[in-house]
Each structure stands twice: as structure tokens, then as C-alpha cells.
Amino acid sequence: MSGFNKVIDCYEEALNGLEDGMTIIAGGFGACGVPENLITEIKRRGAKDLTVVSNNCGSDNLGLAVLLEEKQIKKMVASYVGENRLFERQMMEGEIEVELTPQGTLAEKIRAGGAGIPAFYTATGYNTPVAEGKDVREFNGRKYILEESITGDFAIVKAWKADTYGNLVYRHTARNFNPMVATAGKITVVEVEEIVEPGELDPNEIHTPGIYVDRLIKGTFIKPIEQRTVRTA
Amino acid sequence: MALSREQLAMRVAQELQDGYYVNLGIGIPTLVANYVPEGMDVMLQSENGLLGMGPFPTEREVDADLINAGKQTVTAIKGASIFSSADSFAMIRGGHVDLTVLGAFEVDVLGNIASYMIPGKLIKGMGGAMDLVAGADNIIVTMTHASKHGESKLLQKCSLPLTGAGCIKKVVTDLAYMEIAEGKFWLKERAPGVSVDDIVKLTAGELVVPEVVPEMEF
Numbered sequence: 068m069s070g071f072n073k074v075i076d077c078y079e080e081a082l083n084g085l086e087d088g089m090t091i092i093a094g095g096f097g098a099c100g101v102p103e104n105l106i107t108e109i110k111r112r113g114a115k116d117l118t119v120v121s122n123n124c125g126s127d128n129l130g131l132a133v134l135l136e137e138k139q140i141k142k143m144v145a146s147y148v149g150e151n152r153l154f155e156r157q158m159m160e161g162e163i164e165v166e167l168t169p170q171g172t173l174a175e176k177i178r179a180g181g182a183g184i185p186a187f188y189t190a191t192g193y194n195t196p197v198a199e200g201k202d203v204r205e206f207n208g209r210k211y212i213l214e215e216s217i218t219g220d221f222a223i224v225k226a227w228k229a230d231t232y233g234n235l236v237y238r239h240t241a242r243n244f245n246p247m248v249a250t251a252g253k254i255t256v257v258e259v260e261e262i263v264e265p266g267e268l269d270p271n272e273i274h275t276p277g278i279y280v281d282r283l284i285k286g287t288f289i290k291p292i293e294q295r296t297v298r299t300a
Numbered sequence: 301m302a303l304s305r306e307q308l309a310m311r312v313a314q315e316l317q318d319g320y321y322v323n324l325g326i327g328i329p330t331l332v333a334n335y336v337p338e339g340m341d342v343m344l345q346s347e348n349g350l351l352g353m354g355p356f357p358t359e360r361e362v363d364a365d366l367i368n369a370g371k372q373t374v375t376a377i378k379g380a381s382i383f384s385s386a387d388s389f390a391m392i393r394g395g396h397v398d399l400t401v402l403g404a405f406e407v408d409v410l411g412n413i414a415s416y417m418i419p420g421k422l423i424k425g426m427g428g429a430m431d432l433v434a435g436a437d438n439i440i441v442t443m444t445h446a447s448k449h450g451e452s453k454l455l456q457k458c459s460l461p462l463t464g465a466g467c468i469k470k471v472v473t474d475l476a477y478m479e480i481a482e483g484k485f486w487l488k489e490r491a492p493g494v495s496v497d498d499i500v501k502l503t504a505g506e507l508v509v510p511e512v513v514p515e516m517e518f
Contacts, residue, residue: 096348096385097371099364122385149424158423167423170347171389171431178386191393191434194465196417197426227365239365239382240349246384274384290364294372298356 073233073283074262078108081256081284085114085221088141092177092219093121093131094248098293100241101130102225102258104286109223110134118142120177120217122170122244126150129291138162144217146170150293169197172214174247179216181250181279186215222252225288226275229259230266233280234273242274249279258286301493302474303516308442310335311472311516312401315440316342323347323392323432325402326370328442332401343377345397347428349388352380369428392428393435400436402429404443404468406458409505411468411480413441414460426463433464445473445502452504454478454485475499477516484508489516 075081082105085091091109095101109117110133119140125132127150134140135153142164148154157163168176169191179187188211192198202213224245227238235257237245249255262285303311309331316322316336323345324330333353336342344353346368353368354375361375368374376382391397404415413433416426433439446452454471471478476499477489485507490499492515500507 097367099367099371145425147425147427167425169426169430170385170428171393174385174389189393191431193434195430195462197430239363240367241365242382242384243348244385247386292362292364292373294370295362296356296372297359297362300358
């Protein structure tokens with residue numbers, strides 16, 4: 068018996084409880100470290116009017132961009148939305164609301180959300196369009212703006228390896244936003260390339276402790292490359 | 301002669317120091333990595349979570365899990381470290397990065413920078429640029445001195461929405477190296493073969509010109 072076993076068997080169960088109008092926070096940077104199969108599952112379920120929080124909204128036909136096809140996203144919170152024609156069209160036509168957020172502020176909003184901190188002051192964005200309507204305070208002679216943290220109904224995460232308790236290890240820069248995202252969901256769902264038994268991962272090298280993880284599933288991944296740049300050996 | 305992109309990168313590379321942690325933006329700033337002086341060690345920070353970015357991989361080394369902030373496949377050098385986006389921006393916002401190099405649409409005499417958005421045109425987002433300019437003490441902006449239509453990018457007051465306010469102190473353009481202080485541009489060096497008059501003509505903001513303006517040396 069183990070009440071800590073987070074493993075589920077099929078993607079159809081992974082997002083049970085997802086409803087129209089919910090907020091989903093997704094890990095990933097570009098096409099790297101993206102919870103590909105969980106995004107496909109959101110598409111299959113057809114949930115609408117979603118608020119999606121992620122650094123990018125995928126790029127043409129990749130990642131979160133597949134949720135644009137049936138207009139499932141009502142509002143996108145992201146730092147960068149280029150290289151994505153469908154997104155551009157929906158943004159220009161006012162079909163999707165966009166809250167552009169500086170990348171570091173976005174990471175900190177999610178981190179703070181998961182850590183129970185409702186808001187924080189940052190110098191990033193002071194005196195820019197990002198500061199509009201936000202509280203300004205001076206500390207030690209410098210001006211800072213108040214940014215509110217973010218939590219989601221669901222957090223979707225891609226990690227490399229996990230044990231059945233949901234302790235996670237990420238690989239290379241596929242880590243990116245995933246560790247913060249994992250902390251900030253009411254329900255955190257993680258997909259990984261490999262699941263091992265508890266004890267097989269070195270406790271010193273766990274990136275995300277299993278306490279944050281509610282559901283865990285093993286998947287296979289396409290891992291597309293956006294900019295394949297190489298040098299000759 | 302106005303500097304080429306490569307020469308711009310070479311001039312910026314002269315500002316590097318041994319032991320510097322450096323964040324290079326997309327475009328000309330990225331080229332600076334090719335001109336690190338021999339024998340000098342600098343470590344490149346990529347804001348998606350890599351400190352110690354190496355060159356592009358060989359075909360055999362390509363790994364979809366290892367990219368830079370421009371989404372290009374890269375390698376990690378010996379001694380590199382990898383971390384989350386929150387840690388990455390703690391380094392940036394906390395002022396731990398020694399030098400940041402980035403491009404811009406406009407810079408003004410107050411050190412304001414506009415680099416992420418042209419109203420009425422496509423809006424792609426600021427990515428990490430706002431955090432970088434807010435967090436770094438030592439920032440170099442690289443850009444062309446004027447637009448293709450001959451409009452100055454060095455202004456009395458930025459006309460585009462700002463990326464950051466009062467944060468730029470050094471600008472390297474294809475014509476000149478300038479510093480910003482006391483609400484003015486200060487001309488420090490000119491590109492080889494470029495006259496002071498050419499620079500004055502293409503600088504819309506107040507420019508202080510000393511009696512002697514040395515040519516850049518490469």
C-alpha cells in the first residue's frame with residue numbers, strides 16, 4: 068500500500084476535472100520541455116474559454132498552438148508570442164486576449180503563486196506599458212511595481228524522469244518553467260519519459276519534490292526542434 | 301565606412317573582461333561570442349536556464365533538450381550549470397550578470413530604451429528584455445545609428461513604448477561609440493573613416509562632441 072503513488076495509466080484520466088473557463092499553467096520554453104501529450108489531451112477534451120499561462124503559446128502547429136485551432140484559449144499570459152501565425156491572426160482579430168508579461172516576472176509570478184506569496188515588487192517594467200495600473204513603491208531610492216502572483220486550476224509539466232512518488236528530474240534546458248509550474252497548480256499533472264521505483268533517484272538530485280505532484284504519467288515525445296543550428300565538426 | 305555587423309560585435313567584445321558572466325541578446329549581440337579575446341574566459345548566460353553556453357552542436361551532438369533563448373540548438377561548456385527560469389531571472393534581476401548586450405529600436409539621452417514593440421505593427425512580446433535592462437548595471441546597446449530611411453535612432457526622447465527607463469549608459473552603433481550621462485550623449489569614438497559631421501547629422505538627441513574623437517581600433 069502506498070498513498071504516495073501518483074502514477075496513472077492513461078492520458079484520458081490525466082485531466083479529469085478540467086472544465087471550461089479554467090486556468091492552465093504550462094511548462095516549456097519554445098518547443099523545449101513542453102508537455103506535448105497533455106496539451107493534446109486538452110485538445111481532445113475540447114475544454115473552451117481557457118486562460119493559459121506559459122512563456123510562449125507554441126509556434127506554428129507546435130505545442131500550445133494546437134489549442135488555437137478550435138479556439139479553446141480565451142486569454143493567453145505569455146512573454147513572447149512570435150512565430151505563430153494562427154495566434155497573430157486571433158490576436159489581431161480580437162479573438163484572444165493577450166497579457167504580455169516579462170519573462171522573469173512571469174517566472175516569479177508562478178514561483179510566488181506556488182509558494183503562497185500573493186504579490187511582489189520588481190523593478191522590471193517600471194515606466195513601461197507593463198506598469199500601467201500597477202502600484203508603484205520606492206525602496207532605497209529605486210521605483211518598483213507590484214506584480215500579482217499566478218496559480219492555476221491545472222498545472223501541466225514535462226519532466227525527464229520520475230519515481231512513482233512524483234519526485235522529478237528534468238533534463239538540460241527542458242527544465243525552464245517546469246519546476247515553478249509544478250508548484251502552482253491546484254492539480255499538477257506531470258508527464259515523463261521514464262518512471263522508476265522510489266529510491267532509484269538520488270534524493271540529492273531531485274529537482275521537484277513529489278509533494279507538488281498529483282498525477283504522473285509516462286509518455287513518448289516528439290521533441291521538435293525550432294532552430295536546428297549545427298557546426299561542422 | 302560604417303561598421304559591418306561583425307565589426308560591431310568586435311568592438312563590443314573589447315568591453316569583455318576575464319571572468320565576466322555575460323548575457324547576449326539575439327542578433328548582432330550573439331556574434332560577440334565569436335570575438336572573445338584569446339586567453340580570456342567569459343561565461344555566457346542564456347535566460348532560458350543555461351550558464352556556460354557553448355558553440356552550436358555538431359550534427360551528431362544535436363539535442364532537442366538543449367537550446368538557447370533564441371531556441372537554437374547549442375552545447376554546454378565544461379563547467380556549465382543548468383537551472384530553472386526563476387533562478388535564471390534571479391541572476392539577472394539580482395544584478396549578478398556582469399554584462400548584458402542587446403539590440404534596440406531607439407535609445408534616448410536619458411538612457412531610456414525601446415526595443416520590443418512598434419504600435420500598429422505586429423506585437424511579439426518582450427521576452428526577457430525588460431528584466432535584463434532592469435537588472436543589469438552594465439548594459440551595452442548595439443544597433444545601427446539610423447534606420448534604412450536615415451532616421452536617427454538616438455533621440456532626445458524615445459517615441460516607442462519603453463522596454464526600460466534610465467538604464468542605458470553605453471551604445472555602440474555602426475558609426476560611433478557613445479556614453480550616456482547627465483541627459484546627453486557623449487561621443488567617445490567614431491568608426492574608421494566616419495566623420496564627426498556624419499555622426500552629428502544622424503544623432504537627433506543632444507550630443508557632446510569633444511575636440512578630438514579617436515577612431516575605433518580593432
